[in-house]
Amino acid sequence: MFVAAIRAEGLYKVFGRRPDDVVRQLDEGASTEDVVARGATPAVIDVSFEVQPGEIFVVMGLSGSGKSTLIRMLNGLLTPSAGHVHVGDRDVSMLGAKELRQLRSEEMSMVFQHFALLPHRTVLENAAYALKVRGFDKETRDEKGRDALNLVGLSGWEDRLPSQLSGGMKQRVGLARALAAETDIMLMDEAFSALDPLIRREMQDQLIDLQHRLNKTIVFITHDLNEAMRLGDRIAVMRAGRIVQIGTPEEILREPADDYVAEFVKDVDRTRVLTASSVMEPVTEQAGSHDQYGRVSANTLLSDVFAMTERNPLPLAVVDGDNRTLGVINERTLLHAMVRADEGQAREQEASHG
Numbered sequence: 001m002f003v004a005a006i007r008a009e010g011l012y013k014v015f016g017r018r019p020d021d022v023v024r025q026l027d028e029g030a031s032t033e034d035v036v037a038r039g040a041t042p043a044v045i046d047v048s049f050e051v052q053p054g055e056i057f058v059v060m061g062l063s064g065s066g067k068s069t070l071i072r073m074l075n076g077l078l079t080p081s082a083g084h085v086h087v088g089d090r091d092v093s094m095l096g097a098k099e100l101r102q103l104r105s106e107e108m109s110m111v112f113q114h115f116a117l118l119p120h121r122t123v124l125e126n127a128a129y130a131l132k133v134r135g136f137d138k139e140t141r142d143e144k145g146r147d148a149l150n151l152v153g154l155s156g157w158e159d160r161l162p163s164q165l166s167g168g169m170k171q172r173v174g175l176a177r178a179l180a181a182e183t184d185i186m187l188m189d190e191a192f193s194a195l196d197p198l199i200r201r202e203m204q205d206q207l208i209d210l211q212h213r214l215n216k217t218i219v220f221i222t223h224d225l226n227e228a229m230r231l232g233d234r235i236a237v238m239r240a241g242r243i244v245q246i247g248t249p250e251e252i253l254r255e256p257a258d259d260y261v262a263e264f265v266k267d268v269d270r271t272r273v274l275t276a277s278s279v280m281e282p283v284t285e286q287a288g289s290h291d292q293y294g295r296v297s298a299n300t301l302l303s304d305v306f307a308m309t310e311r312n313p314l315p316l317a318v319v320d321g322d323n324r325t326l327g328v329i330n331e332r333t334l335l336h337a338m339v340r341a342d343e344g345q346a347r348e349q350e351a352s353h354g
């Protein structure tokens with residue numbers, strides 16, 4: 001049987017008095033406003049999803065939408081008011097304190113926005129800290145710590161102190177600490193949000209690269225849609241405690257579930273999310289007849305397709321990994337894709353003019 005890396009099922013977290021009653025009221029159709037008016041804070045409401053092994057699953061939503069509360073229930077830092085979290089085949093709510101500690105140190109590591117480094121310990125000691133807690137000997141700790149620092153591009157900085165590092169480098173040490181723990185799952189809560197835009201993009205690229213090499217399962221929280229679109233294999237959009245849509249970046253862009261999500265995605269540069277295969281016209285004739293066309297692979301971003309058209313005349317054949325023609329991109333397809341992008345902008349302008 002196939003087991004998801006993480007499975008959340010009907011999760012609720014209500015802060016305040018009598019959470020059980022509040023869950024029941026919400027279940028029976030009470031509105032969030034009703035229960036808030038009675039003094040409860042329903043931070044997470046009836047959330048279910050599965051994260052597959054090796055997936056980057058992004059949870060995206062505005063401040064206060066319940067992202068941090070949700071991620072803290074995944075590793076048992078918070079107990080759900082109702083519902084279940086399974087990590088592999090184990091129900092997190094059934095674990096005792098010792099097993100929970102083990103889960104957090106050996107199976108799910110966590111990276112926060114403001115990562116607390118130990119100021120008087122070296123970069124290497126900080127990176128290997130989780131291993132010290134787990135009782136590894138110094139030699140093993142140093143080796144794994146060095147490997148992790150190497151992965152995040154900090155070789156040569158082992159003996160420095162945190163105060164000698166820039167913000168981006170400190171965050172890399174945080175990432176190295178999570179990597180050194182060699183957990184299959186990494187939970188990242190706004191891990192790059194404190195970094196300036198250039199460094200932030202670098203870190204995003206590095207995470208994608210690490211993910212390809214190490215095949216971790218990553219749950220990544222962000223309030224930034226562009227970051228979500230860049231990193232996520234799938235994105236869960238949260239609003240006021242509920243998940244309003246789960247889908248690939250393309251699905252969310254092409255078919256937003258409601259006006260709220262549509263409003264969110266309107267500013268995204270579509271050419272950097274949509275791929276050749278999502279805008280092509282599927283082939284109707286025999287594939288062989290497109291031999292004379294220039295080729296572009298199915299997952300090429302539209303922005304790169306546009307760049308290619310400066311060197312290659314249209315049409316282009318869209319091919320899969322085995323070089324089979326899946327479809328064709330011609331002037332009409334590209335125009336169509338651009339018009340859809342303009343429609344988004346037109347909607348936005350209309351909205352801003354009331």
Ligand SMILES: Nc1ncnc2c1ncn2[C@@H]1O[C@H](COP(=O)(O)OP(=O)(O)OP(=O)(O)O)[C@@H](O)[C@H]1O
Pocket residue numbers: 015016041042043061062063064065066067068069070223
């Ligand atoms: N310990 C707590 N006690 C009471 N209310 C809480 C607690 N933790 C969170 N909340 C409330 O739950 C709601 C969701 O908060 P949460 O921090 O999960 O949202 P978020 O999407 O992560 O936002 P941010 O990005 O600002 O952290 C908010 O209304 C918050 O005030």
